[in-house]
Amino acid sequence: MGIQEQYRSEAAALLSSGEVKLVIGFGEGSTADRRRPLFARTPEEAQKFVLDAACIANLSTYLVTEGLLSDGKKVAVFLKPDGIRSVNILISEAQLKPDQVVILGYAIDKAEITALEGRNISDFSLGEEIRSHTPPPHILQEAERIEEMNPAERFEFWKAHFSKCIKCYACRQVCPMCYCRRCIVDVNQPQWVSTSSHTLGNFEWNIVRAFHLAGRCAACGACDRACPVNIPLRLVNYRMGKEVIDAFDYCAGENSSQKPVLASFKQDDPETFIL
Amino acid sequence: MAKIGVFVCHCGENIASMVDTGTLVKAMSDHPGVAICNEYKYFCSDPGQETVKRAIREHNLTGVVVAACSPRMHETTFRKACAEAGLNPYMLELANIREQCSWVHSEKNQATSKAIEITRSLVEKVKRNNELKPISVPVTRRALVIGGGIAGIQAALDIAGAGREVVLVEREPSIGGHMSQLSETFPTLDCSQCILTPRMVEAIQHPKITVMTYSEVEEVEGYIGNFTAKIRKKARYVDMSKCTGCGDCIQKCPVKKIPSEFECGLGKRTAIYTPFAQAVPNVPVIDKSRCTYFKNGKCKICEKSCQIDAIDFEQQESVETFEFGAIVVATGFQIQDTSVYGEYGYGKYKDVITGLHFERLASASGPTAGKIQRPSDGKEPETVVFIQCAGSRDPSKGVKYCSKICCMYTAKHAMLYTHKHHGSNSKIFYMDIRAAGKGYDEFTRRAIEEDGADYLRGRVSKVFEENGKLIVRGVDTLLGKPVEVAADMVVLATAMTPQPDAKQFAKRIGIGYDEYGFYNEAHLKLRPVETAKAGIYLCGACQSPKDIPDSVAQASAAAAKVLGLFSREQLEREPVVAAVGETTCAGCWGCVYACPYNAIEKKDITDRNGNLIKQVASVNPGLCQGCGTCVTFCRSNSIDLAGFTEKQIFAEVMAL
Numbered sequence: 022m023g024i025q026e027q028y029r030s031e032a033a034a035l036l037s038s039g040e041v042k043l044v045i046g047f048g049e050g051s052t053a054d055r056r057r058p059l060f061a062r063t064p065e066e067a068q069k070f071v072l073d074a075a076c077i078a079n080l081s082t083y084l085v086t087e088g089l090l091s092d093g094k095k096v097a098v099f100l101k102p103d104g105i106r107s108v109n110i111l112i113s114e115a116q117l118k119p120d121q122v123v124i125l126g127y128a129i130d131k132a133e134i135t136a137l138e139g140r141n142i143s144d145f146s147l148g149e150e151i152r153s154h155t156p157p158p159h160i161l162q163e164a165e166r167i168e169e170m171n172p173a174e175r176f177e178f179w180k181a182h183f184s185k186c187i188k189c190y191a192c193r194q195v196c197p198m199c200y201c202r203r204c205i206v207d208v209n210q211p212q213w214v215s216t217s218s219h220t221l222g223n224f225e226w227n228i229v230r231a232f233h234l235a236g237r238c239a240a241c242g243a244c245d246r247a248c249p250v251n252i253p254l255r256l257v258n259y260r261m262g263k264e265v266i267d268a269f270d271y272c273a274g275e276n277s278s279q280k281p282v283l284a285s286f287k288q289d290d291p292e293t294f295i296l
Numbered sequence: 297m298a299k300i301g302v303f304v305c306h307c308g309e310n311i312a313s314m315v316d317t318g319t320l321v322k323a324m325s326d327h328p329g330v331a332i333c334n335e336y337k338y339f340c341s342d343p344g345q346e347t348v349k350r351a352i353r354e355h356n357l358t359g360v361v362v363a364a365c366s367p368r369m370h371e372t373t374f375r376k377a378c379a380e381a382g383l384n385p386y387m388l389e390l391a392n393i394r395e396q397c398s399w400v401h402s403e404k405n406q407a408t409s410k411a412i413e414i415t416r417s418l419v420e421k422v423k424r425n426n427e428l429k430p431i432s433v434p435v436t437r438r439a440l441v442i443g444g445g446i447a448g449i450q451a452a453l454d455i456a457g458a459g460r461e462v463v464l465v466e467r468e469p470s471i472g473g474h475m476s477q478l479s480e481t482f483p484t485l486d487c488s489q490c491i492l493t494p495r496m497v498e499a500i501q502h503p504k505i506t507v508m509t510y511s512e513v514e515e516v517e518g519y520i521g522n523f524t525a526k527i528r529k530k531a532r533y534v535d536m537s538k539c540t541g542c543g544d545c546i547q548k549c550p551v552k553k554i555p556s557e558f559e560c561g562l563g564k565r566t567a568i569y570t571p572f573a574q575a576v577p578n579v580p581v582i583d584k585s586r587c588t589y590f591k592n593g594k595c596k597i598c599e600k601s602c603q604i605d606a607i608d609f610e611q612q613e614s615v616e617t618f619e620f621g622a623i624v625v626a627t628g629f630q631i632q633d634t635s636v637y638g639e640y641g642y643g644k645y646k647d648v649i650t651g652l653h654f655e656r657l658a659s660a661s662g663p664t665a666g667k668i669q670r671p672s673d674g675k676e677p678e679t680v681v682f683i684q685c686a687g688s689r690d691p692s693k694g695v696k697y698c699s700k701i702c703c704m705y706t707a708k709h710a711m712l713y714t715h716k717h718h719g720s721n722s723k724i725f726y727m728d729i730r731a732a733g734k735g736y737d738e739f740t741r742r743a744i745e746e747d748g749a750d751y752l753r754g755r756v757s758k759v760f761e762e763n764g765k766l767i768v769r770g771v772d773t774l775l776g777k778p779v780e781v782a783a784d785m786v787v788l789a790t791a792m793t794p795q796p797d798a799k800q801f802a803k804r805i806g807i808g809y810d811e812y813g814f815y816n817e818a819h820l821k822l823r824p825v826e827t828a829k830a831g832i833y834l835c836g837a838c839q840s841p842k843d844i845p846d847s848v849a850q851a852s853a854a855a856a857k858v859l860g861l862f863s864r865e866q867l868e869r870e871p872v873v874a875a876v877g878e879t880t881c882a883g884c885w886g887c888v889y890a891c892p893y894n895a896i897e898k899k900d901i902t903d904r905n906g907n908l909i910k911q912v913a914s915v916n917p918g919l920c921q922g923c924g925t926c927v928t929f930c931r932s933n934s935i936d937l938a939g940f941t942e943k944q945i946f947a948e949v950m951a952l
Contacts, residue, residue, distance in 0.1 A: 091909070114884040115911075201932035203880040208933050211946030233931045284890035284929050 024136045025072040028099065028125050033064035035097050041123055043089075045080050046070040046099040058083065072099065074132045079241035081107040085200040090121050097123035102137075103241035105145050106274035107197040110237055112142060113279045116200050119143065148275045156240065160255055167256065179224075185250040186223040188216060192230065192244035192254055198237050205229060231257045236265040236282035237273050298329035298423045301357040302415060303348055305339040305364035307394055312337075314398035316408040320363065323412045329423055331355045340370050345377040352381035359383075359422035363391040363415045384427035386871070386939060391418040413952050420951035421944045428871040428938055433918045435521035436621040437862040440465065442513050445473020446492060447836025447847040448626035449499050454855030455624075456504035460862050463506045463618055464499060465513055465527055470575035471496050473628055477558060479658035479666070480712060481844060482704045483739035489574060489661060496576040510581055514615065516623065516805040519893060519919055520831030521867045523620040531611045533582035534568075538606035541578035545598035545607065546570070554586050556663075560653045562671060563663035568598045568607075573661055582607075622831050622858040625815060626851065627801065629837035632687045632694060632791040640686065640788060641759045646672040647766060648759060650790045651705055658712045668716055670785050676717055677784030681768045682706045683756050684726040687791030695791050695812060700841040702789035703730045707740040709787060710749035723750045723781050725770050733845070752779060759786055792841040806892075807832055814840050825854040833857050872922035872939040874915045880934040881912035887926035887935060888913060895919035896926060 032044040048059030048069050056076050060083075061067040081104045083089070084096065100108065105126060111117045119142045126137030126145065139145050155161060167175060190206070193199045206214045206226055214229060215222030238258040245255040265271050271282040302324040306312035317335045324333040332355050336344050339362055351357060360383065362374050367390040375385035393411040401407040437460055441452045444466030452464045464471065475481075476496075478488035500507050508527060515526040534545075549566035556565040558572050565571075567587040570580045588595035589609060599607040631652055634642040641648045647670045649657075660666040670677050684706055687694035703726070710722040729751070731737040743749040756770035765782040772779045794813035795801070802809045807827040808816035815838050818826040825833050833854040836847040861867070876887075878901060888896045899914035913935070915926070927935045927942075936942055 114886070116882070116884065201880070201882050203932055203934075205931065205933050208942075211943050213933075213942075213946065280889050281884070281886045281929075284886040 024127060024134055025070070027136060028072055028127075029067055029070050031125065032061060032067040032070060032097060035123065036061065036067055037064045040095060041097045042092075042094040044070075044097040044099075044125075045083050046125070047072060047076040047078070047080075050075075070099075072127060072134065074129050074134055076127075076134075077101070077129070077246075079104045079107060079195075079197060079239070079243045081105075081111065082195060082197040082243070084108070084122065085111060085116050085197060087202065090117065093121070095121050095123055097125055099125045099127065101126075101241075102128060102145075102147060102150060103239050104197075105137075105142070106147055106151060107239040107241065108142055109147065109274040109277045109279075110239060111197060111200070112277035114237075114281065119277060142277055146276075148272075151272050151275055154240065156255065156259055160253075160259060163253065164256055164259055167260075179227075180220060182252045183223040183227050184220050186218055186227065186252060187250060188218040188223070188226065189249060191247040191249060195243040195247040196234075197239070197241075197243075198234060205233075227252070227254075227257070230254075231261055234258055235261040236269070236271055238262055239274050298359060299331040299355055299357050300329050300359045300361060300419055300422060301348070301351045301355060302327075302330055302333040302419060303339050303344075303351075303360070303362045303364075304333070304335040304393075304415070305344070305362065306335065306337045307364060307398075308337065311364070311394050311398045311411075314401060314404055314407045315393055315411040316404060319408050320393075320411050320415065324363075324415055324419070327416060327419055330419060331357060339364055340373055345373070348374065348377050349381035352378065352383050357383060359387045359389075359419075359425060361389050361391055361415060361418045361422055363393050363411065363418075365394040366390070366392045366396075386428040387422065387425050389418045389422045389425070391415040417948040417951040420947040424941070424944045424947055426938065426941075430868040431871050431873065431917055432866045433521055433869055435862065435865060435867050436523075436619045437461070437865075438463070438618070438620050439622045439624060439858050439862075440513070440523070440525055440618065440620040441624045441626060443473070443626035443628050443836065443838070444468075444471030444499075444507070444509065445626060445628045445836060445847075446475040446495070446844055447628070447851040448473070448624070449495050450848045450851035451624045451626060451835055451855045451858075452499055452505050453495065453502065454852050455858050455862075456502050458855075458859050458862075459504065460859065461504050461506075463508060463527070463620070465511050466507070466509045467512045468571065469510050469532070469569075469579075469581040470571050470577070471499065471507060471509060472572075472574075472576065474652075475844060476572060476574070477560075477652060477659070478655045479660070479662070480708065482708045483733070483735040485708070485711070487660070489659075493574045493576070496574070500576050507577070509577060513801075513805070517894060519921065521621045521861070522918070523623060523831065525618055525620055525623070527616050527618065529614045529616060531584075531613045532579065533584070533607065533609055533611050534580055535606045535608050535611070536577065536579050538604050539579045540604065540606075541570075541580075542603075543570075543580075544601045544603070546580055548597050548601040550595065550597060551586055551588055554583070559656050559663050560650070562653060562656050582609075622833065622861050623805070624833045624835060624851075624854045624858060625805070625807065625827070625838055626834075626836045626854075627795055627798065627838040629792045629841065630795055632793045634686060634788050634790050636693050637686060637788070639758045640683065640756065640786070641761070641766070642788060645759070645761055645766060645786075646670075647677075647784065648786045648788065650788050651702065651709065652790070654709050654787045655705075658709070658716070666716070668713055675784070677720070679721040679723065679781065679783045680710075680713055680785045680787060681756075681766070681781050681783040682709060682722065682724040682787045682789065683768075684724065684789045685755075686788035688789070689727065695793065697812070697841065698730065699789075699792040700730070701792065701843045703728075704733075704736060704739065704843065706787075706789050707731075707743040707749065711743045711747045714747040714749070721750070722748075723752060723768075723783070725752050725754055725756050725768075727753070727755070733843070754779070792837060794838065798838065805829075805832065807834075814838065825850055825857055831861065869918075870922060871917075872937065873917045873920035874922065874924070874926055874935050874937045875917075876913045876915055877934040877936065878912045878914075880932050882932055882934070883911045883913065884931070885913065886929045886931070890925050890929045892923065892925060893919050893921050895921070 035041045044061045047056040050057045214225045321333050378388045379385045391414050439455045439462045441448045441464045452462045456462045475492050481488045511529045514528045517524045549568045551567040555561040556563045568580050568582045584590045656662040688699040731740045752772045754771040754773040758769045768781045798813035817824045835850040835854040895916050901909045
């Protein structure tokens, strides 16, 4: 039995036994190589699940839908390791309760897809995998190229990219970490971030977004894929994540009991910047 | 409609010489919402304040901006003036055009336009100020004094003398601190223990003072008027309520050869011991690391010798929690490890000792009963060389600062030595003689003129042994010649340093420290006994090297500050506190971790049937210090700080 059949029947069993109220997985997409999220509430619906190498989206973002988990019932979700990493971060930020999430884990290696052992978040230990994780070669190459630029060149690079931004906020909608009920860009008293899509406003939005994800990004790449104008958002997140590791030896999502890196301190933190 | 009064201060020439105040006044008069704009030489003066008050009444002002110095200087002054004229004091803003403008610029036109920008941005802010009312918080009128040396004892006695409860915590088995180790004290040569022990006894007998020895402050939480401290009482293995201090156990203890810390290793102690004869409380402790029973499981001779069963090998350490309104830190000092000076032979030659060793040799209660004897062979030394600044004022190997007491105690040592051993010969190598203090210079003169102390101005390069003598090689810079002295003993005036754990302790209780680990006062000149953390005060050598008179004076000053705080049941606090917008709070608890004052709690939001809808952050206004850390952390902008709201800050920025 392939993994797709295995998870179909497991999802059906979870639903028919009443253990979970909902299974979030993938269904057929609009074209043969695309998959779209499928929300199964009955065992019959669970038969429509598809699981193959095209299932690359991070479905954990649906877990923070307002009100979804407030009834205390459980939800099962198909997750790759980056999605499991997101769940760790969401638990440590009190947005999820560990026992409410049943994880149907899988990993994709080239075209091969394998099932992951364990169903509860505590069954997964991601520490080493995350620490040694490197982004895809094309991201890494591009990151190195930007690193070698001088500040003026780098500014021009990002200016060119950010000027394309149409402020559709797809990056925000797709990101599991953007769970605020009211995003800072939607605050208009006072309006810190300009909503029109001119270069200044676009810079403001993208820099605020980068800072809000520093030390929180699970590197799933969803924002990058979602962007309709192809801004390489992954590069920003990658650079911020690197900064946080170098400065604080902190890698987001290693486990679900981390304290937020920018809001916590250790007694031996350097204080050289404080006068 | 806003009616703002803008008052431009010249501060004599401080502002007016660099900022064209006429232009500033004109620019502000034309600014929307400004009802009146004046300039004056000194607005902080009485007539200046009167002008502000009159303007508030005559023009019915809704807000006031004083363009002058830093709010740290005169915010209180003008808030009071506003209140007296019937305006809420928080409707005032100070535009700092002195420290942040006139003092730091040298081009008048540019400085003037900057002053206009600063003032304009504060006008825009004050238009959005809200009327605030001070917060009242209760004060727990009990003080914690940390450290039972002379400074701590004095502070405790003064606070208790005014009728307030004090808990005095000391980590050693007895109170007394370094002063109990000293022989005689300068400049009067009265015996240190003779003047100290009455204070120690007074402290332990005082009905308002709880003395906790062999105890350490583990954790301090809270804020001025409302601290909670956890105090760890180490296991003494002796029941304090039973022990009579007869000393039978000490005499019977078979482990007798432990170098005594109190005697600086010159004497020995047992495993069950009191550090010195006049210890307060006179209850021994068992040194677990040295006790035969704790090491091998056999012995208990002390238990057998105790006639009232006061020895308790099962005793456990305990943690007690107290509430305090104020804390006095008097944790004292240590002496520097002099072994960094290999050339002086400390640690290599037994007869090269520190000043504190000499105190024990000269002390009547010391290991030699007050006879000056060489540690190596017990002979009375004929020639003693004293080396001053053996660590102090030496940026390369020692410490940069002056330890302040060494000039005086070295003169005292030379004197005591002459008094105890007539015809002896003391030579003192010094850099300068720093004898500032009442009766101090007379004292050093007396050492030179009456007691024959031989002062040589210069540094010592090397001490080495030759034919049973310590050869001290140095230079006499007044003669410009190298000198060599054959000495029997060498005394190093070692530097005073902070306690080795001073920095960790400061972090634990939340006070600042300098590069060495001495604790920072709020203002070196004007607030010398306060720390930057309200409600925590300093005294004694934990702040900087100090002699006994200075430590005692500072202790009484700290006590006066504590008693001032305790004079009222309620404390008025600034209403500059944060508040959470509950509708948008996502409950990520970042602010809870970020808050340095533990002022943010989790709050349940329930429906009318009591079902939990969500949890949000909630700020306790009594604990909040208004630092704004939570505001900067909150990603959804759900926290706002009264007096510095997002709207105010935004208006300020946009006005630039």
